[in-house]
Amino acid sequence: xxxxxxxxxxxxxxxxxxxxxxxxxxxxxxxxxxxxxxxxxxxxxxxxxxxxxxxxxxxxxxxxxxxxxxxxxxxxxxxxxxxxxxxxxxxxxxxxxxxxxxxxxxxxxxxxxxxxxxxxxxxxxxxxxxxxxxxxxxxxxxxxxxxxxxxxxxxxxxxxxxxxxxxxxxxxxxxxxxxxxxxxxxxxxxxxxxxxxxxxxxxxxxxxxxxxxxxxxxxxxxxxxxxxxxxxxxxxxxxxxxxxxxxxxxxxxxxxxxxxxxxxxxxxxxxxxxxxxxxxxxxxxxxxxxxxxxxxxxxxxxxxxxxxxxxxxxxxxxxxxxxxxxxxxxxxxxxxxxxxxxxxxxxxxxxxxxxxxxxxxxxxxxxxxxxxxxxxxxxxxxxxxxxxxxxxxxxxxxxxxxxxxxxxxxxxxxxxxxxxxxxxxxxxxxxxxxxxxxxxxxxxxxxxxxxxxxxxxxxxxxxxxxxxxxxxxxxxxxxxxxxxxxxxxxxxxxxxxxxxxxxxxxxxxxxxxxxxxxxxxxxxxxxxxxxxxxxxxxxxxxxxxxxxxxxxxxxxxxxxxxxxxxxxxxxxxxxxxxxxxxxxxxxxxxxxxxxxxxx
Amino acid sequence: xxxxxxxxxxxxxxxxxxxxxxxxxxxxxxxxxxxxxxxxxxxxxxxxxxxxxxxxxxxxxxxxxxxxxxxxxxxxxxxxxxxxxxxxxxxxxxxxxxxxxxxxxxxxxxxxxxxxxxxxxxxxxxxxxxxxxxxxxxxxxxxxxxxxxxxxxxxxxxxxxxxxxxxxxxxxxxxxxxxxxxxxxxxxxxxxxxxxxxxx
Numbered sequence: 001x002x003x004x005x006x007x008x009x010x011x012x013x014x015x016x017x018x019x020x021x022x023x024x025x026x027x028x029x030x031x032x033x034x035x036x037x038x039x040x041x042x043x044x045x046x047x048x049x050x051x052x053x054x055x056x057x058x059x060x061x062x063x064x065x066x067x068x069x070x071x072x073x074x075x076x077x078x079x080x081x082x083x084x085x086x087x088x089x090x091x092x093x094x095x096x097x098x099x100x101x102x103x104x105x106x107x108x109x110x111x112x113x114x115x116x117x118x119x120x121x122x123x124x125x126x127x128x129x130x131x132x133x134x135x136x137x138x139x140x141x142x143x144x145x146x147x148x149x150x151x152x153x154x155x156x157x158x159x160x161x162x163x164x165x166x167x168x169x170x171x172x173x174x175x176x177x178x179x180x181x182x183x184x185x186x187x188x189x190x191x192x193x194x195x196x197x198x199x200x201x202x203x204x205x206x207x208x209x210x211x212x213x214x215x216x217x218x219x220x221x222x223x224x225x226x227x228x229x230x231x232x233x234x235x236x237x238x239x240x241x242x243x244x245x246x247x248x249x250x251x252x253x254x255x256x257x258x259x260x261x262x263x264x265x266x267x268x269x270x271x272x273x274x275x276x277x278x279x280x281x282x283x284x285x286x287x288x289x290x291x292x293x294x295x296x297x298x299x300x301x302x303x304x305x306x307x308x309x310x311x312x313x314x315x316x317x318x319x320x321x322x323x324x325x326x327x328x329x330x331x332x333x334x335x336x337x338x339x340x341x342x343x344x345x346x347x348x349x350x351x352x353x354x355x356x357x358x359x360x361x362x363x364x365x366x367x368x369x370x371x372x373x374x375x376x377x378x379x380x381x382x383x384x385x386x387x388x389x390x391x392x393x394x395x396x397x398x399x400x401x402x403x404x405x406x407x408x409x410x411x412x413x414x415x416x417x418x419x420x421x422x423x424x425x426x427x428x429x430x431x432x433x434x435x436x437x438x439x440x441x442x443x444x445x446x447x448x449x450x451x452x453x454x455x456x457x458x459x460x461x462x463x464x465x466x467x468x469x470x471x472x473x474x475x476x477x478x479x480x481x482x483x484x485x486x487x488x489x490x491x492x493x494x495x496x497x498x499x500x501x502x503x504x505x506x507x508x509x510x511x512x513x514x515x516x517x518x519x520x521x522x523x524x525x526x527x528x529x530x531x532x533x534x535x536x537x538x539x540x541x542x543x544x545x546x547x548x549x550x551x552x553x554x555x556x557x558x559x560x561x562x563x564x565x566x567x568x569x570x571x572x573x574x575x576x577x578x579x580x581x582x583x584x585x586x587x588x589x590x591x592x593x594x595x596x597x598x599x
Numbered sequence: 600x601x602x603x604x605x606x607x608x609x610x611x612x613x614x615x616x617x618x619x620x621x622x623x624x625x626x627x628x629x630x631x632x633x634x635x636x637x638x639x640x641x642x643x644x645x646x647x648x649x650x651x652x653x654x655x656x657x658x659x660x661x662x663x664x665x666x667x668x669x670x671x672x673x674x675x676x677x678x679x680x681x682x683x684x685x686x687x688x689x690x691x692x693x694x695x696x697x698x699x700x701x702x703x704x705x706x707x708x709x710x711x712x713x714x715x716x717x718x719x720x721x722x723x724x725x726x727x728x729x730x731x732x733x734x735x736x737x738x739x740x741x742x743x744x745x746x747x748x749x750x751x752x753x754x755x756x757x758x759x760x761x762x763x764x765x766x767x768x769x770x771x772x773x774x775x776x777x778x779x780x781x782x783x784x785x786x787x788x789x790x791x792x793x794x795x796x797x798x799x
Contacts, residue, residue, distance in 0.1 A: 002631075004627050004628075004631050004637060004639075132638070132665070161640055161665050161666065162665075164640065164641060165638060165639065165640040165641075165665035166627060166637070166638070166639040166640070167636075167637065167638045167639070167662070167665070168631065168636060168637060238665065240663075241663045241664045241665060242663075242664050242666070244663040244664075245663045245664035245668070246664075246668070311666050311668070311669075312664050312666055312667070312668035312669075312671075313668050313669040313670070316668070326669075326670075327669055327670025327671075327688065328670070328688070328692070329688055330687050330688055330722075330726050331684060331687050331688065331722060333684070333685055333686075333687065333688055336681065336684055336685050336716065337681070337705045337707045337708055337713040337714075337715070338705065338707070339614065339649070339650055339651040339681075339682070339705040339706075340650060340705075340706065341615075341649060341650035342649045342650075342706055344649070377710060543711070546709075546710050546711070549706060549710070551649050551706065551709065553709065554704055554708070554709040555709060555710060555711035557711060570711070
């Protein structure tokens with residue numbers, strides 16, 4: 001039976017068909033859909049881990065018993081998971097162990113752009129790269145076979161246009177994993193990575209790599225298509241799809257396994273085809289390797305960009321150069337106002353960042369919805385690096401500039417990101433006598449990636465009730481003495497509290513309460529009034545309320561006067577359908593022109 | 600039905616929350632049922648937060664690229680005027696255009712920093728002449744009970760371009776994809792869309 005599936009759904013289906021029993025992840029675009037999909041299967045323990053390092057460790061532990069296990073993450077997640085991953089490449093696991101890592105070429109929703117193929121070469125493990133949903137499923141299944149056959153973790157590379165594209169997939173039945181479960185007798189030389197045994201495994205890796213190179217030549221998804229023998233293309237994944245679309249008559253060597261490379265197959269391709277072009281997104285990974293084998297290529301990164309993502313028109317333009325005919329430009333679309341994502345109407349982050357902006361605080365930020373407060377009109381964030389980095393940053397900055405920094409800076413991050421990477425740096429701030437103030441924006445969920453549970457929500461991925469982290473107790477145990485709670489919707493109270501803590505020469509933590517994510521169904525936020533409205537008799541058109549960038553408030557340009565005779569250039573209007581009644585704008589209005597609406 | 604390897608390109612665009620993704624799921628359901636190969640690609644990571652949503656939808660005997668090439672769109676189905684205009688250059692000269700007659704101001708317009716372009720329908724008519732349909736989706740959907748069903752009104756209007764696909768296949772897609780309590784509303788929305796489209 002064929003069904004249309006998203007790439008991520010197909011990966012989940014492949015894992016289920018392959019007999020996987022344990023799956024873990026920390027959510028991250030474009031990989032987030034895999035785990036919720038896996039959670040629907042009763043045979044699979046699917047769970048959100050507090051971060052990617054833990055996800056890899058849990059999945060590897062399951063595989064040590066012979067089970068098939070998968071850990072999923074976005075490209076930057078691999079940076080966090082790298083520590084266990086790089087050594088698991090030495091030990092291997094008894095059962096099949098696959099790490100799915102989804103790249104985000106063109107940075108649709110990430111803090112950087114990385115080419116995860118480099119991890120395969122770096123760790124000396126194989127990597128498969130699917131190009132559509134059918135391949136997502138097929139490659140996931142074969143990844144487990146490769147893992148068991150060669151005793152290695154296997155990387156499966158996703159990318160936005162593969163993970164988030166839907167296409168037809170042939171569904172098959174689930175097969176039980178082939179290895180019997182159990183704890184084996186001690187085998188220190190294989191699993192205890194202390195120097196004496198590491199050296200042995202180091203040699204074993206090289207031997208494994210040789211075997212994998214041989215296998216690459218017979219890997220069923222490294223496919224040579226000979227058409228026109230003048231021009232051949234070495235490519236993989238989505239790049240193949242774009243090239244095949246635009247240049248259907250060329251010959252192709254489509255690599256389903258991007259590491260290690262099939263040397264014999266490449267040699268054959270060079271014999272059969274006159275000119276070879278290497279087409280790949282991001283780094284010149286295949287190109288460098290093909291050149292290192294001693295081949296001369298006709299075109300590669302001399303024509304194709306080494307950043308952002310490819311597309312059908314971009315591959316055509318890159319290859320045709322001056323002879324490329326661009327389609328007609330009817331309207332200069334660059335001039336059309338953009339529609340960037342925005343904090344939702346009523347979002348508690350908007351209120352908190354408004355306070356920080358008013359205080360003029362230097363904000364060491366984090367990644368998540370609150371990064372949306374970096375753009376105008378809030379423009380309230382000074383750094384965004386990775387989960388947890390803001391806390392260490394604020395603490396370090398204080399160490400450098402000393403008492404000068406008191407009252408001037410803080411770290412801000414979310415509940416999920418705090419649990420992911422924020423505990424260590426708070427501990428450090430206390431231990432090493434820093435004064436950083438950390439503000440945890442507790443919206444009761446992992447927001448930006450689409451509302452995933454985490455250890456602070458009290459529920460698991462499968463919807464079971466679970467332990468709920470008490471942030472106050474947690475940070476108290478780390479040694480923080482100054483712990484405050486604020487309701488971010490109360491601007492004055494919030495500003496006063498933040499000000500006090502910023503000036504304190506000691507670590508402090510401020511936790512927001514009463515501010516669940518506006519999209520959160522379970523903790524649906526209700527405000528005192530159903531919505532707010534503008535008293536157009538009073539609005540002076542000062543635009544102060546526009547400073548919060550609420551999507552429900554708009555400016556109406558129309559010269560006129562207020563009821564008490566003040567001239568104005570226009571007035572504001574609140575969209576009743578969008579306004580949930582948080583009242584932030586009403587607190588900002590100096591003229592009492594924003595008033596509660598009635599049902 | 601599938602004599603050659605022609606791939607048909609449909610671009611759907613709108614604003615998060617308008618139901619553009621449901622519309623593209625209905626299309627996928629229908630064209631798969633009709634025996635085509637289908638690929639559909641969208642960026643929806645942050646669309647819930649008021650960003651734009653775009654879906655590239657392609658069907659044919661064999662589809663490779665998940666993305667439509669610039670200038671190759673056969674059908675533009677747009678749920679908001681500005682989001683239609685953003686993709687005007689993606690269309691072939693012969694493209695058929697269906698646009699929901701709704702304006703949703705982006706932040707810069709709300710803040711008074713940019714102007715919402717004037718008379719977008721006229722810009723489309725200038726280039727695509729009689730191949731442009733402007734549909735009052737909100738109004739029609741509200742008349743039958745819920746403005747939320749505007750997306751399905753648009754799908755109904757759009758369905759007129761595919762006489763080879765029978766009405767019951769569209770209805771089946773709608774009932775397969777939506778919860779039972781809103782079947783009736785959405786079937787009516789679809790039929791209204793069909794009707795106003797054939798009234799032309």
